[in-house]
Amino acid sequence: MNNRRAAFWLLYLPPMAWLGLFFLAPLLLMAAFSFRANMRGELLQWWTPTLAQYQSLLTESGYWRLLGISAGMALAVAASATVLAYPLAYFLAFRAGRRAGLYLALLLVPFWTSFLLRVMAWKFLLGSEGGINSLLIYLHLIQEPLTALLYNRTAVVITLVYVWVPFSALPILAALQRVDPALFEAAADLGAPPLRQFTRVALPLSLPGVLAAFFMAFIPTIGEYVTPLLIGGSSGSMYGNIIQDFFTKSTDWPLGSALSLVMLVGTLVLVAVAVRLIDVPRLIE
Amino acid sequence: MNARGRPWMLSSYYVVLLVLLYLPIGVLLLFSLNSNTTLSFPLQSFTFDWYRKLFANEAVLRSARNSLEVAAGSSLVATLLGTAVAVLFLRYQFRSKNVLLMLAMLPLIVPFIVLGVALLLLFSALHIERSLLTVGIAHTVVGLPYTFLIVISRLAGFDPNLEEAAMDLGADYLTTLRRIVLPIIAPAMISAWLTAFTVSFDEFALALFLAGTQPTFPVYLFSQLRFANRLPIMIALAVLMMVGSLTLVLVADRLRRAD
Numbered sequence: 123m124n125n126r127r128a129a130f131w132l133l134y135l136p137p138m139a140w141l142g143l144f145f146l147a148p149l150l151l152m153a154a155f156s157f158r159a160n161m162r163g164e165l166l167q168w169w170t171p172t173l174a175q176y177q178s179l180l181t182e183s184g185y186w187r188l189l190g191i192s193a194g195m196a197l198a199v200a201a202s203a204t205v206l207a208y209p210l211a212y213f214l215a216f217r218a219g220r221r222a223g224l225y226l227a228l229l230l231v232p233f234w235t236s237f238l239l240r241v242m243a244w245k246f247l248l249g250s251e252g253g254i255n256s257l258l259i260y261l262h263l264i265q266e267p268l269t270a271l272l273y274n275r276t277a278v279v280i281t282l283v284y285v286w287v288p289f290s291a292l293p294i295l296a297a298l299q300r301v302d303p304a305l306f307e308a309a310a311d312l313g314a315p316p317l318r319q320f321t322r323v324a325l326p327l328s329l330p331g332v333l334a335a336f337f338m339a340f341i342p343t344i345g346e347y348v349t350p351l352l353i354g355g356s357s358g359s360m361y362g363n364i365i366q367d368f369f370t371k372s373t374d375w376p377l378g379s380a381l382s383l384v385m386l387v388g389t390l391v392l393v394a395v396a397v398r399l400i401d402v403p404r405l406i407e
Numbered sequence: 408m409n410a411r412g413r414p415w416m417l418s419s420y421y422v423v424l425l426v427l428l429y430l431p432i433g434v435l436l437l438f439s440l441n442s443n444t445t446l447s448f449p450l451q452s453f454t455f456d457w458y459r460k461l462f463a464n465e466a467v468l469r470s471a472r473n474s475l476e477v478a479a480g481s482s483l484v485a486t487l488l489g490t491a492v493a494v495l496f497l498r499y500q501f502r503s504k505n506v507l508l509m510l511a512m513l514p515l516i517v518p519f520i521v522l523g524v525a526l527l528l529l530f531s532a533l534h535i536e537r538s539l540l541t542v543g544i545a546h547t548v549v550g551l552p553y554t555f556l557i558v559i560s561r562l563a564g565f566d567p568n569l570e571e572a573a574m575d576l577g578a579d580y581l582t583t584l585r586r587i588v589l590p591i592i593a594p595a596m597i598s599a600w601l602t603a604f605t606v607s608f609d610e611f612a613l614a615l616f617l618a619g620t621q622p623t624f625p626v627y628l629f630s631q632l633r634f635a636n637r638l639p640i641m642i643a644l645a646v647l648m649m650v651g652s653l654t655l656v657l658v659a660d661r662l663r664r665a666d
Contacts, residue, residue: 125579125580125581126580128580128581129580129581129584130495130499130501132491132581133491133492133494133495133499134491134495134501134507136487136488136491137488137489137491137492137495137507137510137511137551138503138507138510140484140488140547140548141488141510141511141548141551142510144526144529144544144545144547144548145510145513145514145522145548146510147529148522148525148526148528148529149517149521149522149525151525151528151529151532152521152524152525152528155528165528165531165532166532166533206424209417209420210420210421210424212417213417213418213420213421214421217417217418218421225421227657228425229424229425229428231649231652231653232428232429232431232432233605234605234609234648234649234652234653235432235435235645235648235649235652236609236624236625236628236645236648237609237611237625238611238625238628238629238632239435239628239641239642239645240431240432240435242632242638243430243431243432243434243435244431246434246438247430247431247434253434284427284428287424287428288424288428341515341516341518342518342519344518345518345519345520345521345612346520347520347612348611348612348615352632362518362520365520365521365524366520366524369524369527369616370616375524375528378524379524379528382520382521382524382525385518385520385521386517386518386521389516389517389518389521390516393516
């Protein structure tokens with residue numbers, strides 16, 4: 123069939139080569155590196171595989187505790203962001219009317235301001251010499267600045283929820299937009315009060331969007347290291363921060379690779395479970 | 408949720424969230440106009456000094472230019488590759504189809520820190536100097552799922568019979584792709600390109616690992632965060648970028664409604 127085959131290779135080879143070289147290969151190299159004993163010698167050379175990194179990983183309970191804490195934080199962030207985003211998506215889907223596009227755009231504009239600076243803005247607000255403290259002192263409501271507002275894990279969680287809420291609204295909105303409004307009328311005709319119309323019609327039909335929203339916040343949060351760096355302080359660090367330390371400060375790349383691989387496998391398993399729950403092809407279409 | 412009876416509940420929720428979302432941005436705006444370098448009340452005098460200093464600061468402007476270059480280049484590559492995958496996925500049957508789909512979608516799932524250190528390993532092992540190019544390569548990978556999804560959602564809604572018709576009329580497949588498929592997915596490609604651009608422009612977690620001596624704007628900003636007196640200049644630039652984005656959004660909305 124004329125040059126349909128040529129077109130195939132033209133479309134097939136570049137993305138396959140690109141992703142193979144710059145996505146698959148580095149991850150495989152990282153996996154291989156986690157079975158290396160140390161950093162001595164060239165990075166690309168034959169080494170005898172060893173489980174030494176995994177042994178130290180298993181014996182050091184601090185890593186696992188931090189991984190557990192990070193997963194807990196990601197759970198808290200994703201659940202809060204999804205719950206807060208739901209009414210937003212509901213508003214845009216059924217109440218905003220003709221201007222829904224503009225309302226949605228207004229929600230997303232803050233995303234285009236530097237992420238680092240938005241996080242810093244909270245620091246200016248919450249810090250001991252920051253806006254909230256100095257305003258309260260100026261108004262003589264407190265004498266000493268409140269210090270509990272910053273440099274802990276709660277501050278990290280609050281900041282990340284704030285960052286994800288508008289983003290989490292998107293998949294929920296997409297799911298709600300596919301709900302046929304006639305279904306509400308049908309439910310009403312059958313005598314369902316509004317609350318029941320919501321719990322029996324809108325909510326179940328939007329569940330795939332809800333799950334997608336949850337994971338869209340969960341995955342980046344569990345791998346987060348930047349926000350803890352900025353406002354978490356030493357008591358607010360996450361699993362990602364130890365990986366970063368091993369690759370930048372202490373340059374123990376084999377152990378860092380092992381830690382990183384644990385996170386990768388954990389995330390992939392979680393997503394595989396979620397994909398079973400969500401009907402992915404239906405979301406794509 | 409009796410929103411039908413009380414529509415103000417949902418709309419006031421929207422307004423409250425909108426205010427909260429814009430609050431830090433308001434703080435940044437205040438900061439960029441405040442002559443003091445800490446945000447303590449009462450505010451001191453207003454000044455445009457930071458904006459004046461911004462345009463005299465070579466390093467800041469260069470980092471912004473670096474970010475523009477990385478974003479422009481990586482979003483272009485990501486759009487071309489994402490489009491290729493989308494066309495393949497909807498128009499061809501082949502055995503490695505699921506492998507390709509997985510490769511194209513997985514960057515959405517792999518945590519950035521994992522991809523960042525893996526690419527750092529690869530480039531170091533191959534003795535490739537870290538530069539804007541290495542940052543750009545990382546950004547093509549994470550931009551690809553977005554461009555793929557945006558283009559495929561447009562292409563999926565389009566009748567393959569049009570292509571059949573073109574080929575019945577004697578066009579070969581490449582010509583059909585160029586003359587029929589490309590014009591139809593062009594708007595989606597533009598939107599994919601814009602999305603990949605914004606993903607890259609503000610990306611920090613990967614860039615911190617992969618930027619060499621030429622920092623992108625977020626990387627440079629990060630290095631300046633501990634100097635309180637340099638911060639207002641950076642914030643001034645961010646405010647200008649923000650005003651630019653907002654204008655774009657409003658103009659695009661105007662155009663859409665004028666259609």
